[in-house]
Amino acid sequence: MKRLKLISLLSAWLLGISYASAQQVLTLEQCRQMALEHNQKVLIADEHVEAASALKRSAKTQFLPSISANGLYTRTNKKFSLLENDLMLPVVPWTAIDPTTGGLNNTILSPTLPDGSPNPNFDPTVFGNTFAINPSTGQPYTDAEGNPVFQQYSWIPKEKAEIGEKNIYMAGISLTQPIFTGGKIRETYRIAKYGENLARAQSDAERTEVLYKTEESYWRVAAVNEKVKLVEAYIKLLDKLNTDLENYYAEGIIIKNDLLKVKVKKNEAELNLLKAKNGLTLAKMALCQQIGLPLATEIIIADSLPALMEPIAQANYVDSALALRPEIEALNQTINIAKSGVNIMKSRYMPNIGLTANYMFFNPNPYNGLTKEFGGDWSVGVAINVPIFHWNDRGHTLKAARSEQRVAELKMEEAKELISLQVQQAIFKLNESIKKVEMAQENLKQADENLKVTRDAFETGRQKTSDLLEAQAMWQSAYSELIDARMEYRLNMVNLKRVTGGLK
Known part of the structure; x- marks a missing residue:
């Protein structure tokens, strides 16, 4: 039997060690850190910050030149024809070409002048082989329009x-560098930068909310845990009273009804x-959900509700809230974005x-008689676009952008009023909770003294069982x-930090 008792005690001891090791002891700071690492809203907000940062880097690249490669292949059905019909071109000496016009010099080619008289500039010995000469007259033959007929012609067929x-290839590399766009690129970059700041402010707001809910859950666990201990202590008082009453009943001092009152x-x-x-259990599950642990995890919090209240520092809480609240920072960035939007609408009036x-590379090569080979050349240019008129489209969009800026400014004014009201309410609630704690401490002191006096009187037979139970x-x-008062004070203290932007 002794051996069995020893084994039972050892088993119970080992079971207690394993159960204690299975439980996880958590401090408030650990819970805060775990909540920030596992909360989905915080993770989503962090991804939004990363996306905004990438967009800002993308907007910055618009200041730099863009380089692109282009290619084109085309198969045509017909070739280009330079002639409508076959051509017969006269063969003339080079002296018959007018250098100023590139055409025939009629002043020396025609044997007669317009009035019919002989042309003194016409030299039959030079141009005799150029025209078809009539032997009877010694003059060139003429056509129906009176133009001389040339002796030799060159035939150029249409084909x-x-x-x-049929196969045309084109390839090239292009570089484009914006020089002036009226500020569009600059304001676009600013909007992206403000967007990143806005995402960071929203992330800070999510973190603040998560920390507030985490501390709220943490202190609720502490409060309910103390209430469990309180009820257990109350049951011990009833057990002691029940033991005393059973002894009194055995001695015939009290009646059985007193025992029944204690049992009830x-x-x-x-x-x-x-x-x-x-x-x-539910409070611990809520805390586990908040910090990313499985709901069935056995946890023990390392802190308890403080018996002493922290002094409230004298400060201008409203100014602190307006300077530190992430909501104000988010609205500031929204106003900046709206202002840049107005500047972009103004830039539409300016040239680009x-x-x-x-x-560029071409095949057929236009630089070498359209041969079947690649030929290339470079080009540099400056392009300008000046907007003139489009039915006041730019004016309407500018007006809309200014209205959006005004809306953002009005939201800022409204937010400042609401935050000032929140801060004042938080201060009032904290002061009320301090007063409640003081009153509760005094009430407990009186109740403790009353219990002691009543117990002494009961033991001497001067008080009834019902009086002691009461x-x-x-x-x-x-x-x-x-x-409850201590928990309310703790939560109101956390809430004051939250509304003033000090919960980090």
Whole structure:
């Protein structure tokens, strides 16, 4: 039997060690850190910050030149024809060409002048082989319009004057550098930068909210845990009273009804203990959900509700809130974005100037008789676009942008008023909770003294059992109110930090 008892004690001890090791002890700072690392809203806000940062880097690249490669392949059905019909071109000496016009010089080619008289500039010995000469007159033959008929002609068939290929290739590299856009690129970059700041402010707001809910859940666990201990202490008082009453009853000092009164109170206390333990389990599950642990995780919080209240520092809480609240920072960035939007709408009235540089390759090669080979050349240019008139489209969009800026400014004014009201409410609630704690402490002190006096009187037979039960119930109620007051104070302290932007 001794051996069995030793084994049982050892097993119980080992089981207790394993259960304690399975439980996870968490401090408030650990819970805060775990909540920030596992909360989905915080993770989403962080991704929004990363996306905004990437957009800002993208907007910055608009200041730099863009380089692109282009390619084109085209298959055509027909070639280009330079001639409508076959051509017969006269063969003349080069001296017959007028250098100023590139055409025939009629002043020396025609044997007669317009009035019919002989042309002194016409030299039959030079141009005799150029024209077909009438032997009887010694003058060139003429056509129906009176133009001299040339002796030799060059025939150019229509099909020999066709150019182009069925397969056309083109490739090139282009560079475009904006020079002046009226400030569009600059304001676009600013909007992206303000967007990143806005995302960071929204992320800070999410973090503040998560920290507030985490601390709220943490202190609720602490409060419910103390209430469980309170009910257990109350049950111990009832057990001691029940033991004393059973002895009194055995001696015939009291009647059985006094024992029944204690048992009724104990049954009520055990039911309250069950409710308190269930509430503690739910509070721990809520905390586990907040910090990213499985709901069934056994946790123990390392802190308890403070018995002493922290002094409230004298400060201008409203100014602190307006300077530190992430909501104000977010609205500031919204106003900046709206202002940049107005500047972009103004830039639509201004010209756009850009520099272009290209190097193009062609096949057939237009630089070498359209041969079937690649030929290339470079080009540099400046492009400018000046808006003139489009039915006041720019005026309407500018008006809309200014209205958006005004809306953002009005939202800022409204937010400042609401935040000032929140801060004042938080201060009032904190002061009220301080007063409640002081009153609850005084009530508990009186209830404790009343319980002591009543117990002494009961033991000497000067108080009834019901009086002692009532004193114990009053003590439990006073203690429970003190726990509630301390928790309310702690939550109001956290809320003041939240509304003033100091919860980090």
